[in-house]
Amino acid sequence: MIAIVVLGMHRSGTSCLAGMLAAAGLASAGEVVRNWDNARGHHEMLDAIRLDEAVLAHSGGHWLSPPATVRWTDAHAEARDQLLRARIDGRPALIKDPRALLVLPFWRASSVAFRAVGIVRHPLAAARSLEAWRETPLASGIALWLAHNRVLEADRARHHYALVDFDAPAREMIDAVRAAFPDAGEAALAAAYEAQLVHHDADDAPEVPGLDDARALHARLLEPSRTPRRTAFPRAELAAFAQRLAARDLHSALAHARAAIALVADAAAVIVPIVTSLVRAHAVVEAEVVIAEHASRLDAGLAELLRGKVLLAAGDAATAVRHLEAACARPSPYFQARQLLPQALRGVGRHAEARAALAGLAREALYPHGPLSTLAEWSWLDGERSVALEEMQHAIDAAPLRRRGRLRARRAQWLNQQGDQHAARAELLQAIDEDPGYLRTRELLARMC
Structure with missing residues (x-):
């Protein structure tokens, strides 16, 4: 085979x-x-x-x-x-x-x-x-x-x-x-x-x-005679939900959300974008209501993940940790639960655990420069300056060229703060060469001249 x-x-x-x-x-x-x-x-x-x-x-x-x-x-x-x-x-x-x-x-x-x-x-x-x-x-x-x-x-x-x-x-x-x-x-x-x-x-x-x-x-x-025969997605109800949410008519928005959820067999396909939209609109209470009302129609790990996401957005990192840890403990945990858990851990002061979790995530991430750069930022904030510089270099090495400008600029700022202006300038020049579209690099370089 x-x-x-x-x-x-x-x-x-x-x-x-x-x-x-x-x-x-x-x-x-x-x-x-x-x-x-x-x-x-x-x-x-x-x-x-x-x-x-x-x-x-x-x-x-x-x-x-x-x-x-x-x-x-x-x-x-x-x-x-x-x-x-x-x-x-x-x-x-x-x-x-x-x-x-x-x-x-x-x-x-x-x-x-x-x-x-x-x-x-x-x-x-x-x-x-x-x-x-x-x-x-x-x-x-x-x-x-x-x-x-x-x-x-x-x-x-x-x-x-x-x-x-x-x-x-x-x-x-x-x-x-x-x-x-x-x-x-x-x-x-x-x-x-x-x-x-x-x-x-x-x-x-x-x-x-x-x-x-x-x-x-x-x-x-496809065959000319082929036509879709699936149940239609509740686009009209979701559009009405988005419209009422934008108008801050949360009561009507929830009514349209419930109507959309009722029309589909796979509740998660509708609940996830609804909860995400509510969180972005800072309608945290309404997001919690949607999850609570329909938790029985969700995978247990997904329900815990969504609860953790909403609580983290609401600033309740302590409760978010419990839900996200429960989501990560499920068989085949959702990747997003593993992404959010380090943020929640850091939010409750468990800095070392947060950094360890983020480092583990970076090893499996499709785009590891994201978690690696966040890890470097956290190390810098925690006073681990040499570790932060090394971690940011790992993030740069893992990033595609078009994403390196921002990371090199940040590393250059740290080098400059430590008094190594020569290394900072070299970092910025390399950033311009690799990622000329990131304009802030030139601004930082001009300030050093």
């Missing part, structure tokens, strides 16, 4: 498909990491994602900005081939990362054989999910959908592999996976697929640049 590579746009069912393949014993991505936007786990190999990120950066792009030409080094190619040859849990590697489509020439250049399978979702549904997930504007989401799926269309024309329709009903999707992988047991596939976690959100289309082109591409990728 050879590695399986799942190809599809973000928010398009790649995790669902990868989970079905893993459940059927066809391949494995290793330990599953759960997030609150994906309760069943992403089934992603961190090494594969970091490799795709490295190739994107080497090519002058990133996951939101596809490069014009894909370039890679011999070291990248060696790492790729090792991943494709890997055996994980005694099974072939399962490589699932939407970024792979943006660097697909890199993967196709391998001499190691692999099997590809594609998956597609209606462009508006994918873009709306991306908007809810990352606050990506709809137009940008549609452009990203086109960039990924144009590659998918061209690659399938050359290599003729199966394409799964994520908007199809459960029975059709399971049948499509079995047709592509006859060795997959139907019971295992069905058990891994949870219809209530899948939502159709392609109705009431607004005017969005590129949407007509995306619809045409979607139609070419």
